[in-house]
Amino acid sequence: MKNLLFFALALLLWGCGGTPASEEQTATTTEVPETEEPTADNALTPAEQSEGWILLFDGQTAEGWRGYNQDALPGSWTVEDGALMTGGTGGDSGGDIVYANQPFENFDLYLEWKIEKAGNSGIFYHVLEGEQYHALYENAPEYQLLDDIGFPQELLPNQYVGADYGMYVPGAGKQVKAAGEWNSSRIKFTPEKVTYFLNGKALLSFEPWSDDWQMRKEVGKWKDFPDYGMAKTGLIGLQDHGSKTWFKNIKIRPL
Numbered sequence: 001m002k003n004l005l006f007f008a009l010a011l012l013l014w015g016c017g018g019t020p021a022s023e024e025q026t027a028t029t030t031e032v033p034e035t036e037e038p039t040a041d042n043a044l045t046p047a048e049q050s051e052g053w054i055l056l057f058d059g060q061t062a063e064g065w066r067g068y069n070q071d072a073l074p075g076s077w078t079v080e081d082g083a084l085m086t087g088g089t090g091g092d093s094g095g096d097i098v099y100a101n102q103p104f105e106n107f108d109l110y111l112e113w114k115i116e117k118a119g120n121s122g123i124f125y126h127v128l129e130g131e132q133y134h135a136l137y138e139n140a141p142e143y144q145l146l147d148d149i150g151f152p153q154e155l156l157p158n159q160y161v162g163a164d165y166g167m168y169v170p171g172a173g174k175q176v177k178a179a180g181e182w183n184s185s186r187i188k189f190t191p192e193k194v195t196y197f198l199n200g201k202a203l204l205s206f207e208p209w210s211d212d213w214q215m216r217k218e219v220g221k222w223k224d225f226p227d228y229g230m231a232k233t234g235l236i237g238l239q240d241h242g243s244k245t246w247f248k249n250i251k252i253r254p255l
Helices: 007-017 046-051 211-219
Strands: 065-067 077-080 083-086 097-104 107-115 120-127 142-146 183-189 194-198 201-206 234-238 245-254
Touching: 046 245, 097 120, 097 245, 107 120, 107 142, 120 183, 142 183, 234 245
Parallel strands: none
Antiparallel strands: 065 097, 077 083, 083 245, 097 234, 107 183, 107 245, 120 142, 120 234, 183 194, 194 201
């Protein structure tokens, strides 16, 4: 999925609307409180339980997860040392997974992840399934995961870690940890505002389905994917894009 076919168009967006001059494009990183630290990985605190958080991974099994448009978990995904891990054998399609127990509309999603050197992956939401779709990205927005430090290729500004992939660029001051170290990511989605966080700091915010959002879709990577980003509810998805990636403490609170 992640390629440079639309390099010139994305550079145009970066020049005309991709700078911090627009609050809907990026956000200067600011501190935000994390969820309360659990007493153990892959567990909810009593406070989180009372607030309505749902644990999507128990640290021992892949219960609730299966392959995208599949009935079972792809063989490349395993549970190791309390983490849901992809072996990195996926390609453009076929290796991605979804949490199939429940769709989500408005939500606060939190998880922790680490990736191998030069790795590439993603977090998806409002995922739709069907025979007309071959991969998550054909309809679902993506929070980009990447080894920013060790990735060998030069990418567009909206393709680095924390970007709304192909659409919105993280603000200045982003702090990402090196390959093999745990990062935390958070997505807060409402129809009025979507905010992405990395390691406790806000990266960007935008208004979904706004004129600005529609313009970016129509002239960028997603112009030939009419269903991209249009769903208002759907599944949570994780990508195997050919890199070993580990996930833990995956939890969500419906809003």
